Amino acid sequence: MGFVRHAxxxxxxxxxxxxxDAAALHVVGRFLLWDLDDPxxxxxxxxxxxxxxxxxxxIDLAVIALLRA
Incomplete structure (x- = not known):
């Protein structure tokens, strides 16, 4: 999954x-999911x-759910 790079x-x-802060939580979550491959x-x-x-x-939560399916 590490094909997407975020700041x-x-x-x-x-x-x-x-x-x-909702936006900051989302940024951290996306970084963990996509850059560190840690769903x-x-x-x-x-x-x-x-x-x-x-x-x-x-959307990212749905991706995590699909990974677990």
């Missing part, structure tokens, strides 16, 4: 994610992003 995670994104690690971040209103996280 590296910087301190500002991590700080925002620690404050449960198990990505899922909590993507789930939290979705629960906080980031609808784009649903």
């Amino acid at each position: 590296p995670i910087d301190e500002q994104i991590l700080a925002s994610a620690s404050r449960f 198990s690690g990505a899922r909590p971040y993507l789930q939290a992003a979705f629960e906080r209103g980031n609808s784009e996280a649903a």
Whole structure:
């Protein structure tokens, strides 16, 4: 799955994610999923992003569900 490259995670994104910012959680989740090939690690971040209103996280959560099928 490592064919998609995203921008590296910087301190500002991590700080925002620690404050449960939906967009930052989504960025961290996508980085874990696509760049580090870690769907198990990505899922909590993507789930939290979705629960906080980031609808784009649903696509990545669906990919994780398909990988587990």
